[in-house]
Amino acid sequence: MSSLANNYKRKKLSFIKGSGSFLISTNGKKYLDFVQGIAVNSLGHSNNHLNKAIQKQSRKLWHVSNAFKIPEGEKLANRLVKRTFADSVIFQNSGAEATEAAIKVARRYFYSLGKPKKTKIICIKNSFHGRTLAAIHASGSKKMTEGFGPRIPGFDHFNFGDHKKLRNLINKNTAAIMIETVMGEGGIKVIPNWCIKAIRDLCDKKGILLILDEVQCGIGRSGKFFAFEYARVKPDIVPIAKGIGGGFPIGAVLMTKKVAKAMVPGTHGSTFGGNPLAMSVGNAVLDKIDSNLLNNVKKMSKYFILKLNILKKKYPKIIKEIRGIGLLIGIQLWEDQTNFINKLMENQLLTIRAAENVIRILPPLNVKKSEIDTALKIISKVCNDIK
Ligand SMILES: Cc1ncc(COP(=O)(O)O)c(C=O)c1O
Structure with a gap:
């Protein structure tokens, strides 16, 4: 019997070590890992550059409070700003925290403009933005929200592709549209570029914000730093996590200066978010996303x-x-x-x-062709076995 709660349906498989695209199980078998912690280990397991960075930082300083300036965080934020649409960053520890922060930024922006009732966020039904109370209600999934009432208000939903409903949902209390650029948990649904563009235009026309959740598809996984770059749009707020930590828990919300202005001291915070250890790993990951x-x-x-x-x-x-x-x-x-x-x-x-x-299928971003060939052989074998 496990002392861990039963909230995961775990496979009876554990690992003792990993290297690049491979994992070694406790019974000595070698697995080709095309999960990579669900799009987390962007550089594969036990990456040399990341190992060095974390070892170096761990000997110097792990954690200090955000009450003090953290140079490693300043550096990572600067680099993210230089590379992306963003002017400003708040660091978190996970994707759900990052999407929650994105929602807070959107609401606080309108509050700062003297529009405190403009709080509603429009999301795609059965999308995925994390497992906190607000995030599950943002996702609008019955399965995820069941038993966790009362319902958190402030989220409206439309079905994937129902543009008419999306347009009809926008009213004077709408603050933002929040969508995953690529719906990961929802079944790898890539939102077409024309659609992302049309949503951006709609947001501009209605004076509301566009939040693009790139927690799963961001940081190079799409082949561009952000998946929305294919659509050539500029969002207002982008939550990230997973890939930026390469296996270390990091989340962040990236935003333009227009909305960032509302996040004055005291409006948001985190004990761990952006600590020196995490930031050193984030910087090392970024070194390699070239x-x-x-x-x-x-x-x-x-x-x-x-x-x-x-x-x-x-x-x-x-x-x-x-x-x-x-x-x-x-x-x-x-x-x-x-x-x-x-x-x-x-x-x-x-x-x-x-x-x-x-x-x-989520290989590390540095996957080799030979590893893909191995995966293809296995997939083909399984198709043949079950046909
Ligand atoms: C698009 C998206 N947003 C948010 C999250 C939540 O991230 P986390 O599990 O780190 O809280 C996920 C996790 O899979 C995700 O895919």
Whole structure:
């Protein structure tokens, strides 16, 4: 019996070490890890550069309060601002905290303009923004909110693709539209560029803010630093997490100076968010998210998706659709994916589920072609075994 609560359906598999794209289990088996902590280990397991950075910082200083200036955080924020649309950053520890902070920033912005009733956030039904109380209600999923009442007000929902409903939901109390640029948990649904652009235009026309949740698809996973760069838009607020820590818990909310002005002392805070240890790791991750790595993501993605589509043609009764962008790839099956994922695991390839019968594939951003070939062989074998 485990003393851990039963809130996860865990596989009976544990690991003792990892290196790059691979994990070694407690019983000595080697697994190709295309989960990578669910899009967290952007540089794979036990990356040398990250190991060095964390060791160096751990000997100097782990944690000080945000009551003091933290140079490592100033540096990471400066670098994020230089590379992106943002003018300002608040550091957190997780994706849910980052999306909550994004909601707070949007509301506080209108409050600072003397519009305290402009608080509503419009989200896609069954999206995913994290597991805190506000985030589950932002997601609008029955499964996630059930038993956690009372309902947190302030969120309106439209179904993916229902643009008419989206337009109708906007009223004088709407503060922002918050969407994932690529819906990860929701089944690797890539919002088309024209749609992101149209939503940006709609926000401008209505005088509301655009929050693009890049917790899962950001920091290079799409092949660009942010997935919304493909749509050539500038959001107002962007929560990030996962990939920026490379395995160390870091979250952040990035924002333009227009909205950041509202976040005056006392409006938000975190004991741990942005501590020197976390910030040193974040800086080390950022060192490696360069054009070479982004090119690798694009190249490997093109190859992987092409080969998966060939498999889809070969097994049309098993595979319904190949979806995704960069190294955020989904194989949608016609039927429930549990058995398929277990069979991949038996063949030493780790993947993870998403909604709509999707098998989610999240290699590290520095994945090698030979590793993708190994994964393709296993996927093909499983298709053949179950056909
Ligand atoms: C798009 C998105 N937002 C927010 C979150 C929440 O992140 P965390 O689990 O770090 O709280 C996730 C996690 O999967 C996510 O995919």
